[in-house]
Amino acid sequence: MEFTTLLEGIVARMRTAPDKGRVADYIPELASVDPDQFGIALALADGRFFAAGDADTAFSIQSVSKVFTLALALGRLGDGLWHRVGREPSGLPFNSILQLEHEKGIPRNPFINAGALVVTDAILAGHQPREVLGEILRFVRAAADDEHIHIDEAVARSETDHGHRNMALAYFLAAHGNFVNSPELTCGTYFHQCAIEMTVRQLAMAGRFLVGGPGKPNLISRDSVRRINALMLTCGHYDGSGDFAYRVGLPGKSGVGGGILVIAPGRASIAVWSPGLNQHGNSALGTLAVEHLARETGWSIFG
């Protein structure tokens, strides 16, 4: 297969796609992003690398960061993490507080906001946010083999100013005794991790540790790789996870910045970015593009 042609074809298709979705507008820094951008990158298990479109424009990775903090937390806490957060799809939007009330402060999974806050809270655990953010950045840089990845401070500040709902989730978790640090401290850390900026090139490189196989960054155990992929498949797109599994057939994690990291186990790490979101809060063109890529390559994990 000629990957260059494939990616260029996808970029061309996306240019003329009828519905580019709506850019997230809850903070000015995201609302002002040009919606007509699209980039895609592919890091193959054999070491080859391909990219097309706006592959060198940095964007806010937002919830894609939850994959990296989960990897860190599993490495540090092991299965102990699962006392504080579940592994089931929630069937509800990313920021829902409903299930938390029914289930006594145990979030359904580590990829909804409440669960990701617990994961960050677990990593923070008495340390300074600065230290922990340094550790997260080191992990991402090592995964991507790129020292230039950093946090966009303006986005982080803006998240803090508009993060009332996440603060509500954090206080709710604290009220149920499922929080170690103060809501302000953990949310502050969380808002910064979400504000990490990356290009699709960097993100595809950073995803290689989840592809498995020889020569990949050996950051976590093979068991952890499988488990994170399983969680990405069942929970990575909130209440659009089942649809993504049905249409694409690969584990993925999206962010409201419009990025998606997709893993074809044993084959490739794929990053795609386009700022417009569909009704579930996942990149509209990004989803379409990886659906096309999966069909053309036959990389579905489902046969």
Place this chain on the structure above:
Amino acid sequence: MEFTTLLEGIVARMRTAPDKGRVADYIPELASVDPDQFGIALALADGRFFAAGDADTAFSIQSVSKVFTLALALGRLGDGLWHRVGREPSGLPFNSILQLEHEKGIPRNPFINAGALVVTDAILAGHQPREVLGEILRFVRAAADDEHIHIDEAVARSETDHGHRNMALAYFLAAHGNFVNSPELTCGTYFHQCAIEMTVRQLAMAGRFLVGGPGKPNLISRDSVRRINALMLTCGHYDGSGDFAYRVGLPGKSGVGGGILVIAPGRASIAVWSPGLNQHGNSALGTLAVEHLARETGWSIFG
């Protein structure tokens, strides 16, 4: 790998497992099943076949039948089916009526009871239950290459007598205009499809059409194979689906009779049976056994 040894080892392990779960007791026919039974069978993509334990004892496949009716419905209605039922995990028990009310009578997915009733209702669509049950049986027999598969009438009658909750779901769907036939007729058909009796040998054979690859029964398109596997992965174990994906890493569909059909795409169809259920209503030993099998074979779809 020596599959005979592997399966015999699993059977031996399961004999001494500390917690065999609780046998379903909502109908006398299931409640009276001996809990100390365990069978496992493996139909490899290359045509080899292995079985161990109580592999020749027939059991009620119950919700595993939903896989076969979904395959039939997709073949007949194509994507039109998705106007009547969703593709998302529900995050709720198998027989919940909650989401139906919030979502105006569109069940979350075809594997919760409400969704399976819609699928059966769609296949029935004005035909006689007898005809449609004949069609379902022909499909299962063709898949298994076995003419001896039949319906246990005593179980079907007992389901009918105790099926108040499914009748409630059916009337609720009817109230929302998402039912073509009378609740009595569709539920009657559904109770019979759930009462199909099979051994793990027969079930493993019947699952081969979802394995893909050459030489398999070509009952549905490759796209449909992938999609059904995706739905089994995200929704096949109700509110235990995420946990099954995490621990086993393979698509599967369970039934309250204690059977589970598990697919290793491109590799094997696996059937396991043990009547005791865990808290999510899935076979306790069955889940444990396929978790062990997946770890030993490395067949996870997640890397």
Place this chain on the structure above:
Amino acid sequence: MEFTTLLEGIVARMRTAPDKGRVADYIPELASVDPDQFGIALALADGRFFAAGDADTAFSIQSVSKVFTLALALGRLGDGLWHRVGREPSGLPFNSILQLEHEKGIPRNPFINAGALVVTDAILAGHQPREVLGEILRFVRAAADDEHIHIDEAVARSETDHGHRNMALAYFLAAHGNFVNSPELTCGTYFHQCAIEMTVRQLAMAGRFLVGGPGKPNLISRDSVRRINALMLTCGHYDGSGDFAYRVGLPGKSGVGGGILVIAPGRASIAVWSPGLNQHGNSALGTLAVEHLARETGWSIFG
């Protein structure tokens, strides 16, 4: 106070009211009712009686019948009834199935549909529907001192044909063991009790047993009078009960036929009817009219 003038004034006001609501349309018999009708009647504790507007037109009392069956059930079962149904406002629409699932088949109160089905089921308790309907009619006729009150069979048949949601509730209650008779039998009885036809004259007369004081029909104990009035106040208008209490300040029970029975304890029984409904399913003009009446008479129970 000159009640004739007051009622005529209310009738005149209602004629020019800007929003008459929407007539219930789930069965043809209700949908075809002329929305421009309005009647009001007042049976004072001292025996005087006043009426104005369309006071001699019979309408379907629908859920107002729940007051009479509750009175019958309390008389027969006493506090034992409260093992099967609660006494709390539900905060949800009249036909919701949500709380039933959370609360194991115990409806919140006897005035939501699920609760009223339990009440009718309790009265039925092995008897023939025909007998029990005779008993309900005898109670209503005795209360109203009027032998001409009867059931509209066409409405009852139509309810049966369109009663899927109530059938769903009944099967759900049966699934939780909170049903004595078959869902078909209890629902059949319930659909007939809802199809009782009355004029506002008859309904105001029939409500006198809840006014208390000397000379009223002595059908139930004073304790039961107080308790039924309390339930009407807190639960009589579904998720519009709080608003009715705030605006009118009197216990009342509405029906989708557009009738409302309102009690001013110690003072009067008030019946009002206008077929157009507001967003909570209660008569739009009826609510407005009794709000006006309560303000003019100062009959609020709240000071």
Place this chain on the structure above:
Amino acid sequence: MEFTTLLEGIVARMRTAPDKGRVADYIPELASVDPDQFGIALALADGRFFAAGDADTAFSIQSVSKVFTLALALGRLGDGLWHRVGREPSGLPFNSILQLEHEKGIPRNPFINAGALVVTDAILAGHQPREVLGEILRFVRAAADDEHIHIDEAVARSETDHGHRNMALAYFLAAHGNFVNSPELTCGTYFHQCAIEMTVRQLAMAGRFLVGGPGKPNLISRDSVRRINALMLTCGHYDGSGDFAYRVGLPGKSGVGGGILVIAPGRASIAVWSPGLNQHGNSALGTLAVEHLARETGWSIFG
């Protein structure tokens, strides 16, 4: 009727009551209160006053304060308040966050915590907490005709330290745009208002403005009196409101400190206190005592 004998009789009965409930233990200041205390006071509309038991021991009025802030807010904002908070019973515990999510940040009523936070936020509206707390105290002191009522600072501080759930509600309201001040500021004010200390003597005096009739403190309009009483009846005891209305038949507002203010419109203001709470968070003996009082006096508003 001889009220002295009546109240003494109630005190004697309560001493031997088998179940005194459980003292609230979420803050140390409440947890350490002696559970064997019981006081009752009665301010009649004709000016007479009676008290018995521990009538001179001050307790934390907690949610009873919501009655006073609602009166203040209605006086200042009038019906505009109802754009920000509803008037329906919630059918859920006092601190539930569920309905907030379904209903876009509009709390069901002003007596659940979320609604009371909105009321306090509306009074605060840009002012300093100190000023507003002064205004609340002036209102309560004027109502009680007693300058000695004050805030227990130790309780207020402790509430602040343990108020995670209220902070969660406040941030959630802020996220929905239904908050004017910062969550910290409004919650701080709210925690102080809840920490007002009163005896049952003072509380019964302070409730007279809701009794109506000549010679009462004329702090709000008669319409507002009726409306606050209606809200107390339908929503004053959280998900135990229907039961209180059924058993007692009078408007009331409880607090987790064990106090209840009960209004017999036109007749009396009643205050009762005992620290042990029932399963709905309302004073166990307090509820029992007013049920007894209502039965003996025949003061039910329901006939």
